[in-house]
Structure formats: C-alpha cells, structure tokens
Amino acid sequence: MFPLRQLRVGRSHLTSRRLIPLRYNSNSSNNNKQSKPEDEEESKEVSKKNDADSIDQFKIKPSTSRAAPAPLENTGIEQLMRKDTKPYIPKLKHQRLTHEYPDLPNADEYTNMVKTPKTITRWTRYVPKMLTALVVAWCGYTYYVWMTDVEEGEESTELLDPDEFHKFIVTHKEQIDDEHYLIELVPKFDHWQYSFMGNGESKSVWNGSDRFWSVEIKQPDTNVVRSYTPLPLYFMKSEYTKNNLRKPLLKIINPEAEEFDKGGTMCIYVKRYDNGEVSRYITDRKIGDVLELRGPRTEFKLPYHPLRTLHSRPIFRDLPSKTEPDNMLETVKRVNNLPDVDNLVFYAAGTGIAPVLQLLLSQKPYLGHVAIHYSAKTPTELGEGLQRFLFFLDKLDRVTLTCHYDTEPRSVLGAKDVLKPALPNYVSPLSLENKAKFLNEDEIKELQEKMDLENTAVLDIPDKLIQSAADRGDYFETALEQAIKTAKMPKKPASLAIVCGPEGYIDYVAGPKDLIRDEQGKVAGLLGDKKWDNSNVYKL
C-alpha cells in the first residue's frame, strides 16, 4: 500500500521520463538535413543521455525492491573510506596550535611540574622489586613450614646418625646368585651435603682405616633392625662388558672427585635368608624403594699405631694400573724410627668378607699386609665385581687371598691355614694394660722396651728431616712395580686375627661367642689350637 501522493508523484515522474525520449525520437525523425550539422554536438549529447534513460527504464533490477528507500547521495562515506596516503608527521609540542580552549589556570605551574624529570636511582628501581621478592619468599617459606611434614632425617646435617633413621633409596640391585645381592643405596635427602662442603674429608664416612663399622637397617613393619657393612662402592651405569652386554660396572668411590663421597652413595653385600626377617625385606626392595639406615656403629677399632697418623697409603682405584705406588711409607718409617704396622689375618665366610673389603677399599687403606682366608659354598657367590677387587689387591701385594670352597673339598679351611700369632710391633700403653693379662713377663718387657722407643720417636717428629739417601726408601714408578718387589719379601705372621661369618663358622675357627653376655667368649677352634687368645683375636 502506497500513499496516494507518492503514487501520483511516481506516476507523473514516469510519464515525464517517458515523454522525453518520445519527444527526442520525434525530433530526430522530423529534423531536416541542413539543421543537422549545427546542432550535431548538442543532439549527440542529448541522444546519448536519452538513449541511456530509455534503456534505463527497461532495466530489471531484481535485487532492489521498489519499496526500498532511495540511496543517499553524497554522504561523504566514500571520502572517509578513501585511503589516506598522506604521511602522518607529528608536530612538535611548540608547533602545535590550539584554538579550542583557553589555557588552564596555573598552566605554567602545572607544565613545570610535569616537565620536572623524576630522579630514578638504583634504589628506587630495585627496592620495590626486592621487597616483592622478599614477601613472596616469606610466603613460600611459611607455606612450606606449615603445610609440609618434615620427614625423619630430612634436615639432618649428617649423612648418617646413630640415633635417627635416615632414608636411603635403592638405586641399583645386582643379584649375584640365588642368595646373594649387591645393593646400591643413595641418601634420599641432601641437606647434610651443605655441612660437608667446608669439611668434606673429616666428615667422610670412608676416611678411617682403623675400624670396622656397620649400619643398622630397619624392617618397618616389625621394627626389627639388623647390622650390615657398607662398602665405598657405586655402580657406573652402562658399561659394555667383554660379552658386549651393557651392564653397570662396579667402581670404588674416589675421594678426589669432589662429589662428597659420590653424594653419600654406598653399597651393601647381602645374603638372603628365606625366613630371615630383615635380609628378605632388603632383597625384596625394588629400584626406587626406600630403606631406613641408622649408624655408623663401630664394631671394632684396630690397635693404635703412630704411623697411621703420619702417613696414608694411596687409595686402591679399580685397577692396579690406576693405583699410585706407596713411595713414602719406608721413608716416614725410617725418619721417625717407627716399626711396621702389624699384619692382620682375616677369616671370613660368605658376606663376612664385607668388613675387610671396607678396610681395604676405604680412603685410607690399611697400612699392613692382610692375609685373607675366604670360605664360601661356591666360587661364584662373591660376584664378579668384588672378586675382581680382591684379585687386584692380591696382585698389588696388599693382601694374600686364599679361597676355601665347599665345592672343592681339598681347599676347605683347616689347621694348615692357621699360623701361630706374632707379637705386635707397637703397643700403646692402653693396649699393653689389656695385653698384660694374657702375656708372660718376658713378652711384657719386650713390648715395654719397644713402646718406649716408639714414643720417643713420635715426639721428635716435627724436627726430623730427611737427611740422606739412606733415610729414603726405594722409589717406584707404579704400584705394580712396587708389588713385584715387595711380594718376594717374606711376610711377618699376623699379630691380630679377625673372624667374621655365620655362627657355625665362628665356632669352628675361633670358638663360640658368648651371646648371652654379648661378649667375645674364650678363643677355641682352629685359632685356639695355635695358641691364639683373646688379646689377639676378635670375633665380629
């Protein structure tokens, strides 16, 4: 429905538009040939315009409704949309002109204030940041203290504590045979390492060559604890063996690598008893499981010898070729007029071999010679790694290894393997007091004389200098070269015997321990037969 007026306008418009072409057409048809040239230009233009109009009216515009409003003309949108190619050049402040507003009151004052540059010092820049960081750290610490439980031993400054169980993680487990395992343990927490930084050597658990020590491991379900002997060993991952198998290689902890005893890593050599409470628990642990350790517990301290405070033997390092020769021992002995460190004999069965390995592989290896009698069911029970170390120690003339296997009846330990004891080379006053109970008068006198001599020598140490070539011992390029020479020299019999193994084995070698009173018990067995006694035998 259209309003009538609009309709009319539309109609008149239509009519007028229709009339124009009609008029033009009639004009063009009626025009004579003379008048044509004069009006040619104009008539052409008119003709064009009228042609377009006449075509226009027949055009069908399907998209535009007749009812749609007429398009707006000259809205300026095209002008706005046109791309402005003129570059924008900002005017400097003094070139800008403004006519819109008058100046604000006190404009000069305001401008001066704004213009005055802020003095930015290091403090104004960093203090807010530092304060924010402090607040965040404090909030974090508060959250940590309130929201997290501190585990036992987590904040300890010691790797091991005799009164508190510390958590260790099983990082490697090597099954040697059906019963024997070598297990690598690494402390779960590392807080203790900070206290080791300044004083690593004295804090090291491997720096003693004068004692056997153990740790206690807990079975948490039953709260039963048993002792085990840690060894300064770790597994170096992924070494190719001679069979071209990729197998972790057993290595000795090197004190010179500044890793604080390899981050507290240690190994235990464990025998599994089928109905054993703790050994079963330990050997059932998988990699990543936790064991709780308490210690260290000194099992036995070797008799004092002044040479130990003056000299350290080079550490045994994985291979004989890597081990340094001990060129200074003879010199120190001669210069200070000190006797040799006593030789030891060690009777061990099964895992009882662990204490002597601890003594020999530690960072200050024992200075005397050690005769080892190792008894086992089969030769494979010790495992390739530990066997290799004992073999090399033998080659370096630090030990003499004699193996006794049940599978080889001829090799079984007997009276032929036990020598008579020798008198110790050096006896401290305290040891003499203890020994006096077991020695006769002549022996006590002999020891007393030795002791006086050595005490005088020890007092003179600071003033002594190496005066002549006679004071110096032989010089060797390698430890193997030294071993070839010393191996030919006869060894003085041991003055101390240590026995370690299962109950039956201890009974056989040295007589039973007095378990009721937790005492050593009288020395009997093979050692008792050869006149060894409680002054020179210790049952571990």
Ligand SMILES: Cc1cc2nc3c(=O)[nH]c(=O)nc-3n(C[C@H](O)[C@H](O)[C@H](O)COP(=O)(O)OP(=O)(O)OC[C@H]3O[C@@H](n4cnc5c(N)ncnc54)[C@H](O)[C@@H]3O)c2cc1C
């Ligand atoms: C100072 C010290 C250091 C030690 N170091 C090590 C070590 O490095 N590695 C290691 O494996 N062990 C070591 N032991 C032995 C260890 O402490 C345990 O005695 C052993 O693991 C058995 O404990 P269990 O709880 O498994 O057996 P238990 O529950 O005590 O015994 C269960 C059964 O197992 C058998 N059994 C247990 N112990 C022996 C044994 N010694 N001989 C024969 N049969 C036994 C018996 O039949 C017994 O009835 C050490 C002991 C001492 C005192």
